[in-house]
Amino acid sequence: GNSVTQMEGPVTLSEEAFLTINCTYTATGYPSLFWYVQYPGEGLQLLLKATKADDKGSNKGFEATYRKETTSFHLEKGSVQVSDSAVYFCALSVNTGNQFYFGTGTSLTVIP
Amino acid sequence: SQTIHQWPATLVQPVGSPLSLECTVEGTSNPNLYWYRQAAGRGLQLLFYSVGIGQISSEVPQNLSASRPQDRQFILSSKKLLLSDSGFYLCAWSVPAGVNYNEQFFGPGTRLTVL
Numbered sequence: 435g436n437s438v439t440q441m442e443g444p445v446t447l448s449e450e451a452f453l454t455i456n457c458t459y460t461a462t463g464y465p466s467l468f469w470y471v472q473y474p475g476e477g478l479q480l481l482l483k484a485t486k487a488d489d490k491g492s493n494k495g496f497e498a499t500y501r502k503e504t505t506s507f508h509l510e511k512g513s514v515q516v517s518d519s520a521v522y523f524c525a526l527s528v529n530t531g532n533q534f535y536f537g538t539g540t541s542l543t544v545i546p
Numbered sequence: 547s548q549t550i551h552q553w554p555a556t557l558v559q560p561v562g563s564p565l566s567l568e569c570t571v572e573g574t575s576n577p578n579l580y581w582y583r584q585a586a587g588r589g590l591q592l593l594f595y596s597v598g599i600g601q602i603s604s605e606v607p608q609n610l611s612a613s614r615p616q617d618r619q620f621i622l623s624s625k626k627l628l629l630s631d632s633g634f635y636l637c638a639w640s641v642p643a644g645v646n647y648n649e650q651f652f653g654p655g656t657r658l659t660v661l
Contacts, residue, residue, distance in 0.1 A: 468649055477636055477652035478590075523590070527640075527648050532578050532597055534640070534650050538589035 436461050440524045440537030447514055447544050455509040455540045457498075457524035465526040467491075467500050467507040472521045472539070481509075481522070514544045548573035552637050552653035559660055565610075565624040567656050569637030572618065577639040579620040580650065581612055584634040596620060597642060632660045 441456040459465065466485045470478040482491030487502035496511045507524060524537040549572045559565060571577055581593040592605045594612035602612050609628060613621045620637060637653040 466649070470652075475655075475657075477655045478638075478650075479652070480649055483649060525650075527650075532595060532640075532642065532648075533592065534580075534638075534648075536590045541587075 436465070436526060436528060436533075436535045438524050438526055438535050438537040441540050443521075443539070444541040444543060447542070449516055449544055449546050450513045451544075453509070453511040453514045453518075453542070455522055455524075455542070457507045457509065457537060459505050459507065459524075459526050459535075461505075461526055461528055463528040465528050467498070468525040468527070469496070469498055469507070469509050470523040470525060470536075472523065474520070478523060514542070516544045516546055518542060519544050548639075548651065550637060550639055550651055550653040552635075552656050554656060555654065556657045557659070559627050559658065561629055561660055562626050565622070565627050565631070565658070567622040567635055567637075567658075569620040569622075569653055570618055571620075571639045574618070574639070574641075576617060576642065578642055578648070579614060580638040580640070581620065581622050582636040582638065584636060584655075586633070590636070593622070627660045629660050632658055634658075 437460050439458050468483045469481040471481045472478045482493040484491040484500035490499045498507050498509045521539045521541045523539045526535050551570050580595045582590045596614045610624050635656045638650040640648045640650045
């Protein structure tokens with residue numbers, strides 16, 4: 435079946451620290467992969483995406499590479515800011531179905 | 547451009563009362579529509595999705611129901627709310643399956659508190 439396993443949180447980092455949030459997946463068919471961000475009290479916003487193996491999605495200093503050999507899509511940022519404090523969701527979709535599959539979310543808090 | 551609206555933004559309801567949450571999408575035709583619930587500090591739970599008018603798929607048995615009376619309108623309802631229905635309700639849309647990728651676009655959410 436299709437599923438996403440995401441690194442457990444919460445994660446607390448100091449400003450300018452390096453961030454990695456791990457995400458691995460299982461999929462029937464050929465998935466597209468996504469990272470969403472949810473700020474407090476808001477809906478989810480698409481952060482970045484990758485649609486085929488070895489693609490790198492990037493946005494706002496965040497990046498993730500679609501690794502088919504390890505079925506992973508880890509989120510990274512070189513220097514986090516307080517404004518990056520949010521919940522991050524890894525997700526996949528397959529073009530043979532109509533559903534999205536989300537990880538459980540990882541809460542990130544960045545302290546000054 | 548496409549936009550998605552949800553209302554109300556917040557709602558406080560007594561146990562046993564009815565519920566109606568509305569979601570509308572603008573700027574696209576024949577979208578897939580989704581209702582999710584997010585309990586406090588938890589992940590997303592898919593409740594319903596719809597691939598067309600009058601077509602509803604339920605993912606979790608519960609006292610909630612969904613309807614799609616128009617192409618771009620999706621309604622979440624309950625006849626009698628339970629305490630466990632409290633949460634953050636998110637509506638989302640996507641293009642139909644078959645496109646190379648079908649990312650989902652989320653509304654701002656409705657915070658429901660059942661007392």
